[in-house]
Amino acid sequence: MTAGPADLLDRRLLFVTGKGGVGKTSIAAALGLLAANRGLRTLVCEVDAKGNLADFFEASPNRFSPQELSPGLFAMAMNTEESLKEYLRLQLRVPLLGRIGPFARSLDFVANAAPGVKEILTVGKLCYEVRERTYDLVVVDASATGHIVGQLAAPQAINELVKVGRVQDQTRWMVELLEDPAVTGTLIVATPEEMPVTETLELASRIRAETPVDLAGVIVNKVLPELFGRGEEEIFDRLRAPDRVAELATAVTGPAGVVLDAAELAVTLRRTRAGHITRLRTELPGDVPLLYVPFLFTRTHGVRATRNVADALGAELGY
Amino acid sequence: MARIHRVESERAGTLEQLLAAKEIVITCGSGGVGKTTTAAAAAAMAAASIGGKVLVLTVDPAKRLANALGLEQFGNVETRVPTALFEAAGVEPRGELWAAMLDTKESWDALVRTHAPDPSTRDAILGNPLYQNITGKFVQSHDYIAMERLFEIHASGRYDLIIVDTPPTRNAIDFLEAPERMADFFSSRLLRWLITPYRSRLVNAASRPFYSVADRILGSQFLEDIAEFFILFQTMYDGFVERARAVTRTLSDRRTTFVVVSTLEEAPVREAEFFIRALDDRGFHLGALVLNKVLPSYFLDSAAAESATVMGRDADRLATELGAVDVELGPPDVLARVLREVGESFLNYRVVATREAEQQKELAIVPEIVCSAPFFETDIYDLAGLLRLGERIWR
Numbered sequence: 001m002t003a004g005p006a007d008l009l010d011r012r013l014l015f016v017t018g019k020g021g022v023g024k025t026s027i028a029a030a031l032g033l034l035a036a037n038r039g040l041r042t043l044v045c046e047v048d049a050k051g052n053l054a055d056f057f058e059a060s061p062n063r064f065s066p067q068e069l070s071p072g073l074f075a076m077a078m079n080t081e082e083s084l085k086e087y088l089r090l091q092l093r094v095p096l097l098g099r100i101g102p103f104a105r106s107l108d109f110v111a112n113a114a115p116g117v118k119e120i121l122t123v124g125k126l127c128y129e130v131r132e133r134t135y136d137l138v139v140v141d142a143s144a145t146g147h148i149v150g151q152l153a154a155p156q157a158i159n160e161l162v163k164v165g166r167v168q169d170q171t172r173w174m175v176e177l178l179e180d181p182a183v184t185g186t187l188i189v190a191t192p193e194e195m196p197v198t199e200t201l202e203l204a205s206r207i208r209a210e211t212p213v214d215l216a217g218v219i220v221n222k223v224l225p226e227l228f229g230r231g232e233e234e235i236f237d238r239l240r241a242p243d244r245v246a247e248l249a250t251a252v253t254g255p256a257g258v259v260l261d262a263a264e265l266a267v268t269l270r271r272t273r274a275g276h277i278t279r280l281r282t283e284l285p286g287d288v289p290l291l292y293v294p295f296l297f298t299r300t301h302g303v304r305a306t307r308n309v310a311d312a313l314g315a316e317l318g319y
Numbered sequence: 320m321a322r323i324h325r326v327e328s329e330r331a332g333t334l335e336q337l338l339a340a341k342e343i344v345i346t347c348g349s350g351g352v353g354k355t356t357t358a359a360a361a362a363a364m365a366a367a368s369i370g371g372k373v374l375v376l377t378v379d380p381a382k383r384l385a386n387a388l389g390l391e392q393f394g395n396v397e398t399r400v401p402t403a404l405f406e407a408a409g410v411e412p413r414g415e416l417w418a419a420m421l422d423t424k425e426s427w428d429a430l431v432r433t434h435a436p437d438p439s440t441r442d443a444i445l446g447n448p449l450y451q452n453i454t455g456k457f458v459q460s461h462d463y464i465a466m467e468r469l470f471e472i473h474a475s476g477r478y479d480l481i482i483v484d485t486p487p488t489r490n491a492i493d494f495l496e497a498p499e500r501m502a503d504f505f506s507s508r509l510l511r512w513l514i515t516p517y518r519s520r521l522v523n524a525a526s527r528p529f530y531s532v533a534d535r536i537l538g539s540q541f542l543e544d545i546a547e548f549f550i551l552f553q554t555m556y557d558g559f560v561e562r563a564r565a566v567t568r569t570l571s572d573r574r575t576t577f578v579v580v581s582t583l584e585e586a587p588v589r590e591a592e593f594f595i596r597a598l599d600d601r602g603f604h605l606g607a608l609v610l611n612k613v614l615p616s617y618f619l620d621s622a623a624a625e626s627a628t629v630m631g632r633d634a635d636r637l638a639t640e641l642g643a644v645d646v647e648l649g650p651p652d653v654l655a656r657v658l659r660e661v662g663e664s665f666l667n668y669r670v671v672a673t674r675e676a677e678q679q680k681e682l683a684i685v686p687e688i689v690c691s692a693p694f695f696e697t698d699i700y701d702l703a704g705l706l707r708l709g710e711r712i713w714r
Contacts, residue, residue: 020350144350228657231649239654244641244645252629256630261615301586
């Protein structure tokens with residue numbers, strides 16, 4: 001049932017997750033940009049309260065109410081209190097927002113200590129946007145590895161916990177959207193380093209075991225370039241002999257040793273990382289597509305970087 | 320082991336001195352910066368050269384790191400890292416290194432067992448569906464329980480030094496405020512208000528609208544579960560609040576220090592800066608800043624950059640020159656490609672190194688101790704590796 005990478009943007013709701021520091025937000029922003037450029041009305045939503053999604057579009061900070069960044073590309077920031085108010089207004093037709101104000105605040109307060117409420121308000125709002133078809137695609141800059149399973153599993157968990165009432169009905173349609181692989185998918189972003197790869201593998205199996213959501217793919221970010229092709233590394237090794245370094249230094253009229261050291265470091269870093277990519281490829285279930293995004297030496301933030309990443313993703317998806 | 324308590328004016332100058340002077344070290348920083356590894360490396364160094372009993376309490380170590388510490392079973396059990404592992408790394412430790420992982424569920428259960436007034440309340444809490452969800456499925460309780468465990472271990476007096484690796488939090492300062500939030504919650508009027516009707520079976524006029532809305536959203540069974548949970552939890556109220564306050568006190572105790580860990584990438588630096596400010600605002604002691612994966616300084620050398628530029632630009636000429644006198648360097652076109660690649664690569668990494676050097680300068684408020692560790696060629700997977708990293712940040 002898993003869709004191939006080419007079908008990625010045909011889905012309606014994509015959660016982008018991954019260990020902190022792997023470039024989750026940059027990938028989510030780039031996916032949003034790519035989709036919008038391909039004519040899809042796209043919403044990118046950041047879930048982290050301290051997220052910096054706006055930086056990737058050079059936009060002013062996102063709010064709960066979406067801002068249009070460029071034609072067809074919208075961005076918002078999740079806010080569970082706003083989400084609750086919207087829910088009460090739309091679903092329960094609770095009149096007089098003023099009167100439920102204290103109630104909403106109380107509930108937000110309870111949510112801090114009685115978790116599950118925050119998760120459902122987050123996922124609920126996202127599912128709502130999908131159900132209402134306001135957008136062709138909703139890309140979520142989701143919580144980091146530690147939180148995402150709880151979030152994706154929340155509707156199901158609450159559905160089981162609350163046997164009757166409005167919440168039962170409300171969580172049922174959410175679960176239906178989440179469990180349909182044609183609608184919803186999760187993307188895990190990883191860098192080719194040990195911890196992110198380990199966490200990705202663990203998360204991949206937890207998503208499959210504990211949530212109804214399909215694992216749509218793994219994006220390997222910050223892939224370092226290969227320096228040498230066949231036969232070239234041998235020559236590089238010979239070049240590192242002390243007398244040759246001296247000759248090279250004379251030829252370039254400057255220090256040559258450190259430049260070669262630097263290349264050696266680059267080769268080692270690339271090789272170590274290649275090992276982690278291999279591990280990812282061999283240990284992930286065979287039907288999970290892998291997409292590669294190169295390491296950006298020049299810019300890591302800002303709209304320019306987002307464009308570069310979007311181009312790289314587009315190329316990977318065969319666009 | 321004798322301990323030296325320094326006065327504020329004689330602040331430590333190295334990580335070694337800092338760790339010798341403190342009893343609790345809390346590492347913090349954003350994900351992916353090597354926080355866990357740094358905590359383990361510092362603990363290994365402390366055990367090796369300061370001595371005493373050192374515990375590293377980690378939240379979620381990579382398997383290989385767990386293996387490096389000899390941790391095979393996941394759970395709350397404190398395990399001693401075998402001396403043989405130190406000896407294999409060529410080090411004779413002066414003290415003992417212990418390691419433990421944090422099991423949130425297990426810690427919560429232990430907490431309930433400590434504070435429940437009687438066995439039947441205890442069993443009712445442990446069996447409540449809401450309790451099981453809070454402790455098992457959702458993660459915010461991580462923050463509080465990490466601090467709680469730290470407090471409990473410290474109060475037991477079993478260790479001379481405890482190094483805690485903080486859980487990855489959504490908001491970096493969440494865990495600092497977790498004990499206070501927990502205390503606030505249990506002493507709140509809201510809580511009393513919420514459970515009153517279930518206790519008295521009488522809904523007063525003031526709270527009736529609340530219940531009618533809540534009923535419509537949540538269903539009454541769920542509300543009853545919530546109420547039961549809170550009624551039961553209230554029996555532990557005093558113990559809990561007092562405990563949470565004590566945990567908060569421990570964080571600001573002068574024997575406690577914070578070590579901020581970061582790399583020089585943009586996002587982690589911003590997080591580190593935010594963290595440093597947050598610690599400062601709350602009056603917590605910022606001991607040191609550890610910078611990981613720092614690129615070698617030769618990338619900043621302009622003469623080397625010039626050489627690299629020449630290699631890239633004049634690769635063909637250089638290849639012909641060098642190849643003419645040295646046949647082992649292969650055909651000139653291949654050599655030229657190698658040289659171009661070497662030059663390019665240097666300049667690429669130089670861009671990163673320059674940006675990172677700038678980031679380091681921009682860290683506005685810096686603690687007195689700043690240590691940096693290089694990019695290690697391989698990941699750290701044994702005690703020798705931890706000690707190698709430790710050596711770089713230690714003095």
